[in-house]
Amino acid sequence: MLQGALAGLAAGGLYAVLAVCLTLMSRLVRVVNFAQAATGMVGSYLAVWLVVHTGLPEWAATLGGILLGAGLSAGLGWIVCTWLAETDTGTRSAVTAAVLLLLISLSFILFGNKPQPFRPVLAGPAFQVGGVVVSQVTVATVGLAVLVALACRLLLGRTAVGVRLRALSERPTTAELLGIPAKPLSIAVWAGTGLVATLAISVVAPSQSNDPTSLAMLVVPASAAALLGGFRRLDLAVGGGLVLGVVEGAVAQSDHLSLVRYFLPLLFIVALLLWSQRKEVWDAAR
Amino acid sequence: MNTLRVNGVTVARGAGPVIRDVSLELVPGRITALVGPNGAGKTSLLEAISGVLPIASGSVHIGPHDLTRQSRVGRFRRGLAHIEQGRAVFGGLTVLENLRLTARTGEQVDQVLALFPELAKRADSPAALLSGGEQQMVVLARAFAANPAFLLIDEMSLGLAPVVFTRLLPVVSRFAAEGAAILLVEQFTHLALGIAQDAVVVSSGRVTHQGPAPDLLASPATLHTAYLGESR
Numbered sequence: 001m002l003q004g005a006l007a008g009l010a011a012g013g014l015y016a017v018l019a020v021c022l023t024l025m026s027r028l029v030r031v032v033n034f035a036q037a038a039t040g041m042v043g044s045y046l047a048v049w050l051v052v053h054t055g056l057p058e059w060a061a062t063l064g065g066i067l068l069g070a071g072l073s074a075g076l077g078w079i080v081c082t083w084l085a086e087t088d089t090g091t092r093s094a095v096t097a098a099v100l101l102l103l104i105s106l107s108f109i110l111f112g113n114k115p116q117p118f119r120p121v122l123a124g125p126a127f128q129v130g131g132v133v134v135s136q137v138t139v140a141t142v143g144l145a146v147l148v149a150l151a152c153r154l155l156l157g158r159t160a161v162g163v164r165l166r167a168l169s170e171r172p173t174t175a176e177l178l179g180i181p182a183k184p185l186s187i188a189v190w191a192g193t194g195l196v197a198t199l200a201i202s203v204v205a206p207s208q209s210n211d212p213t214s215l216a217m218l219v220v221p222a223s224a225a226a227l228l229g230g231f232r233r234l235d236l237a238v239g240g241g242l243v244l245g246v247v248e249g250a251v252a253q254s255d256h257l258s259l260v261r262y263f264l265p266l267l268f269i270v271a272l273l274l275w276s277q278r279k280e281v282w283d284a285a286r
Numbered sequence: 287m288n289t290l291r292v293n294g295v296t297v298a299r300g301a302g303p304v305i306r307d308v309s310l311e312l313v314p315g316r317i318t319a320l321v322g323p324n325g326a327g328k329t330s331l332l333e334a335i336s337g338v339l340p341i342a343s344g345s346v347h348i349g350p351h352d353l354t355r356q357s358r359v360g361r362f363r364r365g366l367a368h369i370e371q372g373r374a375v376f377g378g379l380t381v382l383e384n385l386r387l388t389a390r391t392g393e394q395v396d397q398v399l400a401l402f403p404e405l406a407k408r409a410d411s412p413a414a415l416l417s418g419g420e421q422q423m424v425v426l427a428r429a430f431a432a433n434p435a436f437l438l439i440d441e442m443s444l445g446l447a448p449v450v451f452t453r454l455l456p457v458v459s460r461f462a463a464e465g466a467a468i469l470l471v472e473q474f475t476h477l478a479l480g481i482a483q484d485a486v487v488v489s490s491g492r493v494t495h496q497g498p499a500p501d502l503l504a505s506p507a508t509l510h511t512a513y514l515g516e517s518r
């Protein structure tokens with residue numbers, strides 16, 4: 001059980017990183033980015049393609065993939081900022097859902113439908129607790145999640161750019177009237193989350209089921225984790241991701257329950273939605 | 287000294303034009319009162335000048351610079367500030383954070399806080415927790431801190447206690463005296479005309495009267511006909 005739970009922590013770290021990205025996107029540019037994991041998937045696939053077809057060293061290929069992920073996300077952000085600046089969150093999010101499908105089909109066309117011959121960026125154990133091995137991948141993803149969440153907290157709370165981003169997210173028109181450049185700042189947020197998501201996926205993909213659909217659909221458990229923080233709180237998003245990964249890992253150990261793991265994120269989402277609705281029901285019943 | 291010139295501006299909104307062929311000029315050091323009945327198009331005109339709404343025809347210039355197709359940020363950088371109708375504070379930001387969006391130095395922050403002593407006490411609380419009047423003060427202070435050459439003010443009195451409002455009017459006057467050009471939209475017509483040099487009356491999207499503010503203040507009959515939309 002403990003072995004399973006710790007094995008799940010690597011996935012949990014990935015969920016947490018993606019959940020932080022989703023939370024930032026929702027807070028700062030008012031989009032639920034369904035294509036968050038898919039952009040990372042395409043970036044990490046490019047890295048594999050570069051290694052196989054150009055013989056580029058692994059680190060350089062990975063870097064190239066990460067930059068592509070950031071660029072892809074920035075491009076999508078540019079489109080949304082240019083043509084959908086005045087639309088509501090629903091419309092903007094629907095566009096990212098379309099991009100998700102587009103990226104999945106595109107990667108089938110470009111890279112085929114088989115898992116990619118990933119070579120691990122990180123491999124091997126980092127340390128042992130009570131005889132159970134914790135892998136380097138686990139340490140890297142969990143560390144990245146915590147680091148990104150802390151860095152964003154500092155950025156948003158303590159820096160002039162962070163305050164501008166918060167102003168922009170609250171009242172975009174008023175912010176622009178005060179000279180805050182909405183478009184460059186928003187595109188920077190898209191690029192930043194694209195970069196971080198691709199980095200995390202590149203680290204974890206070699207040790208996971210890494211066909212295009214599995215990777216792109218990481219957005220589902222990530223959304224579940226982000227939902228725990230109401231798509232606003234970074235700490236809860238990180239916690240949610242880690243807990244979800246650990247529970248999945250533990251459940252996978254049991255023969256009876258192992259099928260349940262695939263439905264865990266959905267169960268998590270439904271439970272959170274019901275929980276968050278309880279007050280409304282009370283109010284309506286008054 | 288540059289002036290801001292609005293030239294034959296028409297603004298369309300929803301069903302059709304809400305501002306038709308309006309021209310006016312804002313001159314440094316002078317306050318222009320823009321008055322008219324509810325729905326006349328005052329807010330729409332201000333929004334067209336600052337870039338919130340697109341201009342269907344006509345132009346807006348600051349000196350030789352054509353702002354008509356410029357972004358909101360571009361217009362701000364040319365020295366234009368717009369205090370929107372309603373209390374446009376950033377509720378999630380503290381009072382200080384709101385002010386620092388436009389103030390360049392700590393000194394500038396202190397200067398505007400000196401104009402609004404009520405705010406100094408609340409400097410670190412989120413603006414959302416302030417009263418309506420205090421929020422309106424934050425919005426004013428934030429605009430003053432940008433030190434704009436051209437200031438558009440839409441309903442400054444909204445939510446302010448009359449004593450606070452009458453205390454603020456001289457602050458606006460002083461700001462103009464220091465060289466700013468101000469376009470003041472106000473429901474309290476007489477108070478606005480009282481501190482303004484120029485007056486523009488709009489009704490149903492058209493200018494129905496334009497002239498010195500003191501003259502209009504002295505002639506209630508003229509004001510009345512202009513409100514009813516009879517151009518003269």
Ligand SMILES: Nc1ncnc2c1ncn2[C@@H]1O[C@H](COP(=O)(O)OP(=O)(O)OP(=O)(O)O)[C@@H](O)[C@H]1O
Binds near residue numbers: 299324
């Ligand atoms: N969002 C909108 N969509 C369509 N039409 C609008 C919109 N907002 C205002 N209007 C119309 O534009 C016209 C001018 O409105 P505007 O808000 O500019 O008037 P105003 O002079 O500022 O009024 P008030 O004194 O009540 O603030 C009105 O007839 C109004 O019905």
Ligand SMILES: [Mg+2]
Binds near residue numbers: 328329330371440
């Ligand atoms: Mg108005």
